[in-house]
Amino acid sequence: MSTANVQNIKAEPLVELKNLSISFGGIKAVDNASMELMPGEVVGLLGHNGAGKSTLIKILSGAYKRDDGEIFIDGEKATINNPRDAKAYGIETIYQTLAVADNVDAAANLYLGRELQTSWGTLDDVAMEAEARKVMGRLNPNFQRFKEPVKKLSGGQRQSVAIARAILFNARILIMDEPTAALGPQETAQVAELIHQLKKEGIGIFLISHDIHDVFDLADRVTVMKNGQIVGHAKTEDVTKDEVLGMIILGKCPTKAIPGPGAMEESD
Numbered sequence: 158m159s160t161a162n163v164q165n166i167k168a169e170p171l172v173e174l175k176n177l178s179i180s181f182g183g184i185k186a187v188d189n190a191s192m193e194l195m196p197g198e199v200v201g202l203l204g205h206n207g208a209g210k211s212t213l214i215k216i217l218s219g220a221y222k223r224d225d226g227e228i229f230i231d232g233e234k235a236t237i238n239n240p241r242d243a244k245a246y247g248i249e250t251i252y253q254t255l256a257v258a259d260n261v262d263a264a265a266n267l268y269l270g271r272e273l274q275t276s277w278g279t280l281d282d283v284a285m286e287a288e289a290r291k292v293m294g295r296l297n298p299n300f301q302r303f304k305e306p307v308k309k310l311s312g313g314q315r316q317s318v319a320i321a322r323a324i325l326f327n328a329r330i331l332i333m334d335e336p337t338a339a340l341g342p343q344e345t346a347q348v349a350e351l352i353h354q355l356k357k358e359g360i361g362i363f364l365i366s367h368d369i370h371d372v373f374d375l376a377d378r379v380t381v382m383k384n385g386q387i388v389g390h391a392k393t394e395d396v397t398k399d400e401v402l403g404m405i406i407l408g409k410c411p412t413k414a415i416p417g418p419g420a421m422e423e424s425d
């Protein structure tokens with residue numbers, strides 16, 4: 158085996174969040190939170206509404222400025238002070254709100270605000286549609302409705318357009334904050350399929366939800382938050398759904414999980 162292969166085995170975390178904290182008006186929304194994400198890994202971030210999940214992840218996406226802590230990308234300390242910094246590191250966020258422009262087609266959505274131009278300075282619709290077909294083909298090979306305004310598409314198809322937009326510009330770290338909250342069961346299954354596809358491409362995904370059922374079957378690991386603190390981290394293969402519910406509701410860490418600062422004290 159070559160040295161290169163040996164090095165490949167010891168993969169470096171794509172993202173490391175270390176001891177992040179942020180307060181709003183004296184209330185610690187995120188309190189000394191650490192977690193990591195490997196390439197091609199799906200980490201479910203779970204916790205009740207108000208636990209601090211979105212706030213933690215908004216520090217990574219540059220939407221909020223942390224009071225304390227550090228972020229490492231590919232093992233190197235990252236400077237993320239605004240959304241533009243985050244994008245430069247390949248960090249993209251998909252929201253539940255299906256953030257697409259309703260009245261234009263998929264290609265126009267992918268290139269919204271960063272349209273391709275011909276050498277004449279006009280919009281290069283041909284090139285944009287060709288690229289759109291390529292990237293959508295990777296994600297959702299059955300998708301053919303390139304010429305229709307996206308308002309005519311199903312929720313799942315719209316979400317695949319939003320995801321395609323993110324990965325078109327080389328997202329390596331995808332934050333999905335309650336991505337299926339606005340979708341029906343069939344469309345949710347479609348998003349699950351997209352997530353499998355993105356994993357295969359080595360993209361790391363933070364999958365955030367207040368509902369364990371949205372996350373458990375898709376995630377390689379889960380991290381649970383409560384009252385702004387990390388309760389613990391666990392591989393999904395090592396724990397049951399009931400144990401993860403115990404983490405979410407009681408802050409109780411099962412033996413196979415790694416406890417965080419928010420884990421309930423042992424009381425035996």
Ligand SMILES: Nc1ncnc2c1ncn2[C@@H]1O[C@H](COP(=O)(O)OP(=O)(O)O)[C@@H](O)[C@H]1O
Pocket residue numbers: 181186204205206207208209210211212213
């Ligand atoms: N911009 C803000 N200003 C004041 N308080 C905020 C702000 N953003 C979040 N919070 C508070 O931080 C806490 C965590 O919220 P949030 O991260 O949205 O939780 P979750 O995503 O887990 O439901 C809540 O108490 C919320 O009210």
Ligand SMILES: [Mg+2]
Pocket residue numbers: 210211212334
């Ligand atoms: Mg939230």
